[in-house]
Amino acid sequence: MSGLFKSSIGKKLIMSVTGLCLVLFLLFHMSMNLVAIFSGEAYNKVCEFLGTNWYALAGTAVLAVGFLLHIVYAFILTIQNRRARGNVRYAYSVRPKMVEWASQNMLILGIIVLVGLGLHFSHFWYKMMFAELVGAEHQFGPTDGAAWLQFYFSQPVIVVLYLVWFVAIWFHLTHGFWSAIQTIGWNNLVWMSRIQKISTIFATIICLGFAAVVITFFVKSLCCCAA
Amino acid sequence: MKVTLKVWRQANAKAKGEFVTYKDVETTPDTSFLETLDILNESLVERGEEPITFDHDCREGICGMCSLYINGHPHGPATKATTCQLYMRRFKDGETITVEPWRSAGFPVIKDLMVDRSAYDKIQQAGGYVSFNCGGAPDANALPISKEKADLAMDAATCIGCGACAAACKNGSAMLFVSAKISQFALLPQGRPEAARRARAMVAKMDELGFGNCTNTRACEAECPKGISITNIARMNREFLKAKFKD
Helix, strand or coil: CHHHCCCHHHHHHHHHHHHHHHHHHHHHHHHHHHHHCCHHHHHHHHHHHHCCCCCHHHHHHHHHHHHHHHHHHHHHHHHHHHHCCCCCCCCCCCCCEEEEEEEHHHHHHHHHHHHHHHHHHHHHHCCCCHHHHCCCCCCCCCCCHHHHCCCCCCCCCHHHHHHHHHHHHHHHHHHHHHHHHHHHCCCCCHHHHHHHHHHHHHHHHHHHHHHHHHHHHHHHHHHHHHH | EEEEEEEECCCCCCEEEEEEEEEEEEECCCCEHHHHHHHHHHHHHHCCCCCCCCCCCCCCCCCCCCCCEEEEEEECCCCCCCCHHHHHHHHHCEEEEEECCCCCCCCCCCCEEEEECCCHHHHCCCCCCCCCCCCCCCCCCCCCCCCCHHHHHHHHHCCCCHHHHHHHHCCCHHHHHHHHHHHCCCCCCCCCCHHHHHHHHHHHHHHHHHCCCCCCCCCHHHHHHCCCCCCCHHHHHHHHHHHHHHH
């Protein structure tokens, strides 16, 4: 494996593998969140289990390393690509029809995802998992996930910000998922369009799942106010 | 018909270039784009001006020399065609056509619309060949090759190395070209013994020459005059990773 990670394909492999790990995490996170729609109590049980589980903490640490690698290599590759493009840009440029908009804007989409993640961490991770680890006290308990969901998603501005964030994640995933598979080399003429469709369907399921929780709690808050 | 040509003019590799507009260039719908440039050049010579320098050779879509970026597309708006296969009927009477050289750090401008594409030759020389003597032509079917693989190898081998892939790519990546050259050998039994060495050497040379990293936008595939598929890039990645994991 000498020199693998110094090569262009090696660096892309890091992006792909870490990206696929993050995709799997999103699937897990979305499935966990869906529980909150059906039962706040059951959701709190999940929060309780994960908050005090050292395996989950170890998993979070591994995921954080993967996430950092994904971001660092995104910037390294982008800097190299800008250098390779040269200093003079085309005066007249057209995007061919088969080129997805997302594929040409992955870095900016990634930055939006990152900013949204900062907001999400300050809302939930900091007041739940982190609070439990350091014993900090906030408005609600660290394992009372349902109360936190109800608190934040009853605020229209936060709801809109989260929905915009999910749209950015959707665009990032529609390209990122199939692109990772292509980079690893698991693609051919037969699977090309299939993988792209699977990628779009997967991204849509993930983002609709997340959005469903946000919208459900927002609607619940409206109903409570009306009552 | 008459067209206005907005052409990139640059005296030499170090000079600062700029667009020069040539109005009312007389041509016909059945004249090729390169012939229209020839017509313009003749008029420039008659006026005592420096003609426009541009690459061209076979003018039948085989050599890959005609490297022009026309109205936002490498080789112009026609699909699966080189610049020499582009005819003026693709444009409207009175249209302004912007003509630029390939823009990529790997292809520095030599003069006007001509760029140095020797980087592709260097990548090819790094491993795009079979180094042993295959002897005379073998008997038919002595070396069985499936129709599917033969077709894929032939499709990859249609790459003419024109550079449109790197020119179209926002990352200046040459991976479509390199993957086509790796694939045309990797798919055939004659190319397998050196497949690992070839993938290692050609990718290393591509990186050394400063080409960018593919982000799978598919712009290269959309603009390739020979329709080379990016599934070749997946094959190149497989070949390279297999070779590197064995190192």
